[in-house]
Amino acid sequence: MTTRLITALGVLALALPLQAAERYQFDTAGMHAFVQFKISHLGYSWLYGRFNDFDGEFVFDPEDPENSAVTATIRTASVDTNHERRDNHLRSDDFLDSEAHSEARFQSTAFVPLGDDRYRLEGDFTLLGHTRPIAIEVSQTGAGEDPWGGFRRGFHGRTTLTLADFGIDYDLGPAAEEVEIILSIEGVRQDDSE
Secondary structure, rough: OOOHHEEEEEEEEHHHHHHOEEEEEEEEOOOOEEEEEEEEOOOOOOEEEEEEEEEEEEEOOOOOOHHOEEEEEHHHHEEEOOHHHHHHHHOOOOOOOOOOOOOEEEEEEEEEEOOOEEEEEEEEEEOOOOOEEEEEEEEEEEEOOOOOEEEEEEEEEEEEEEEEHHOOOOOHHHHEEEEEEEEEEEEEEOOHHO
């Protein structure tokens, strides 16, 4: 009896962290998720754009956020700067080479709590066949039930990428050697995490 009780308690202890983790799908169907970017135009103004086709999921553990993880895939041909000629140039081999490299991918390696619902999301980002470690400063914007009987959790994040690190060497001037990535992700909790 005692052996069975100890075994049962051990199994329960192992299961508890898994039960606390919640799995979320990016809400791209309702477009409550955005992958945007900002880059200098000749040092005179800011050019903004976004990717319209992407998906991903994240696991968030409210009890132990370090157990959290994120994966995401971006279809590079979906780049959109509200200017067709420029978008076609961005899809070319001068930049995203969307024909040869149709997807960019992110896989997290760490989720570090910084306090006050702020985190550092670390991971490997692959673009144009180059994989580099990146860090994204993240804050949780909120969580709770939605009007349709589901549960949602949202995060906002920013990071800066150096274009040359991913093989993009098209001369846009010294003010445009880096691009800022801005993420606003709302996830819908999946039934298997409840």
